[in-house]
Amino acid sequence: MKERYSRQALFKPIGKTGQEKISDSHVMILGCGALGTANAANLARAGVGKLTIIDRDYVERSNLQRQQLFTDKDAENQVPKVIAAKEKLEAINPEIEVNALILDVTGEELAPYLKDVDLVIDATDNFDIRFVMNDLIHKHKLPWIFGSCVGSTGMSYTILPGESPCLACILDTTTLSGATCDSVGIIAPAVQMVVAHQTAEALKLLVGDVNSLRTQLVMFDLWTNQYQMIKVDRAKKASCPSCGVNPSYPALSYDTRTKTEVLCGRNTVQIRANRHIVLEELASRLEKLGSIHVNKFLLSLHYGDYRVVVFSDGRAFIHGTSSMEEARKIYYQLVG
Incomplete structure (x- = not known):
């Protein structure tokens, strides 16, 4: 076992066999902002064999407070986020492969990039894209890990197609705020808390320890010291057009694209x-x-x-x- 991963492999739920599985894995991260850069950095250090990072935006100075892979020079040069992230990730761990895509996610054209992907991490900043991904990953039977944060709050949930309720099912039964980072701000610790949940769930999936997966929706507010786990298994609906008995995947329809x-x-x-x-x-x-x-x-x-x-x-x-x-x-x- 390489010295780089020796401490991680000493952790019994991972071990040498789990580390080999991590090194053979391919993770897609959709979004390369606060959640995306932190998840990517964690997984690069963990030794994930291949990372595909996707984002449509470029680095601005307002990103630097919480998007940990970027520098002031990246903002000055208006470097696309995935390009700046790829450079930093390869410096962190030159043993891994980083595939950087400057891409606006709109539907089925993303499907070819899902080839050989083991799981998808949601690091986007809007629910239009999340609904596209919700339909796409259910259609292609891939696990994905939802994450969202704003202000001092955050949430995360791990979705297994065919087993757990999908994002559309959950949002039918859960009330969410319409606030965004651009309207109410965000503190970096909220980002780091969501990322801790997402990366931990990713490692569990990659080593095959599905029994340790968190089956509840986690929600927290670091400023008011609130933390709760919500059971959502009953939210799954047979009639859901995304994960139900007869799915139609409405978010992938051309007419629904903006x-x-x-x-x-x-x-x-x-x-x-x-x-x-x-x-x-x-x-x-x-x-x-x-x-x-x-x-x-x-x-x-x-x-x-x-x-x-x-x-x-x-x-x-x-x-x-x-x-x-x-x-x-x-x-x-x-x-x-």
Whole structure:
């Protein structure tokens, strides 16, 4: 057993055999913000053989307080989150493989990336994406670990397709706050508490210790010193369109996908466009408008009262507005 993992292998529920299973495993982390970077760092140190990390965003200074793999230089250079994370993860553990995907999750196009994945960790920041993943992982029979945090609160739940209630079932019976990090803030310890639950559950699944999995929804508030475990097994419904007897997977339908969306709490609209953009050509065309930052992943410029970020896959963030109509107008003016 390698010295790198010797202390972990001394832990009897893992042992040498469990460590070998961890080293042969492939984990997908959807989202590379606070939860995603911390889970990825934990699993890289644990020796997970392959990590696939997926995120659509780039590093900003407001991320640095809680998103532990990023630096001020990453924010200054507007590096895509997965690219910055991959660099740090490979420095943490050069023995593992890190697959970084700058990708906006919209449905079945994610399915090819699930090949050979052993489990999925939810580290997203909105429930539209979570419902897509809920349907997708049930369709492909993969375990996944839900996690969410805001303010000083957090929650986590481990979902086993065919056995436990899915996310849609749980949300039918559980009241959740609509607050976001951008509206009420967040403290880093809340992130770390959720990640501790998620990573621990991931290790249990990877070594095959399903009997030790937590079967309840955990919820906590670190500031008010509240911690509770909620039984949700009765929430599972035979009629559920995602995990029931005759699933239709509604979140994967093309008609339910959002082509333009307001990013929660950020006064920003994302526009999706199925096109490839040569960023250098776009930069040359727009240079008369003012200072432009461009790297091989994205182009950023200030346009009047707005800040516009265009990705090579045709997506764009229009910062400074929550109006989809206004955002589309700006996109057409700049990109065409």
